[in-house]
Amino acid sequence: MTVALVLAGGLKPELSPGELKAEALIQIGENYMVEYVVEALAALDEIKQIVISGPREIEKLYTTSTIKVVPRGTTLVKSFTKAYQKVPLDTRQILVVTGDLPLLSPQAVRHFLHTCHYLNGDLFYPLIKREDCEAKYPGMERTYIRFREGVFTGGNLLLIKSAVVEQCLPLVEDFIYLRKKPWAMVVRLNRKLLWALLLKRLSLQDVEKEAARLLGGVRGVAVCSPFPEIGFDVDKASDLALVKKLLSARKN
Incomplete structure (x- = not known):
């Protein structure tokens, strides 16, 4: 059984000027940002339960037994721990998802899960090629890192x-804090790797x-995904503006 943990308790004041609002409650169209993430996950038969760590206001959105809401922690790691405590004992694997991915699609998550199923590993992390990101979302701003296999x-x-x-x-803690800084992640693993990177x-494989x-x-296994939406987290006002434009176009 696969259980998804959605970490949606972060605060991003730059996205809601004048008020301190959790990222999960940022309005995009008719829905909160976290609702887009949960909708994509709930569409998958592979995911049997969803646990959201976020603000209490989310609780009123979900009343089904397959979606639970727990209070957010003071840090992302503490939020993960709170959510993980609600995971059933017979769970085979945990899918950790950040709550700031409003473009997330069921197809992207399904591809990731199915690809991992046929790989020999314990921990799986997705990577997206630069050309795929720029082809689908030309205005998407991301930090890239060059490996032998590509960028x-x-x-x-x-x-x-x-x-x-x-x-x-x-x-996991380092993944959460350094996920937007791939150079720092490489240094965290081993400073010697930095020379190979340079x-x-x-x-x-290194x-x-x-x-x-x-x-x-x-x-740990790196998994190449052709779906850039899994890397499109909303951090800045420009990200939010682009996401609103894309979702509006999708709706129309």
């Missing part, structure tokens, strides 16, 4: 086998091996 940006999903969650918590010799070393043998 990528990171997605805002993380799939973890339940058996290794406790062991992976330190790296010399354009760093491979995805990163996977170093992650396994740090996690005591837990196998």
Whole structure:
């Protein structure tokens, strides 16, 4: 069984001038931002339950037994922990999703889950090629990093086998805080990797091996996704304006 944890408790004052509003409650069209994320996840048979860590105002939006809301923590990691405590014991794997992905689609999540199913690993992290991002969303601003295999940006999903969650918590914390800074993530794994990166010799396999070393043998796998929407998180006013434009066009 797969359970999705949605981390939607972050505050982004730059997106709601004059008031301190949780990112989950930012209005985009007729819905709150978090509703787009939950809608995409709820459309998948592969996901049996969704646990949202966010502001209490979200509770009134969901009354079904398959969607639970827990209070947000003071940090993203504490929010993850609160949500994880509600995960059923028979859960096979956890899909961690940030709540600021209003363009997320069921197809993107399904592709990620199905791809991971056929890979040998314990922890899976998506990467999107630069050319795919720029082709679908020309105005999308992201930080990219060059590997031997190509130029990528990171997605805002993380799939973890339940058996290794406790062991992976330190790296999960770094993923959450450094997901927008791929250079910093490489340095966190091993400073020696930075030289390979600067010399354009760093491979995805190098990163996977170093992650396994740090996690005591837990196998981390980079997964290439053709869906840029999993990397389009709303951080700035320009992101929000572009998302509103795209969703309005999709509706019409």
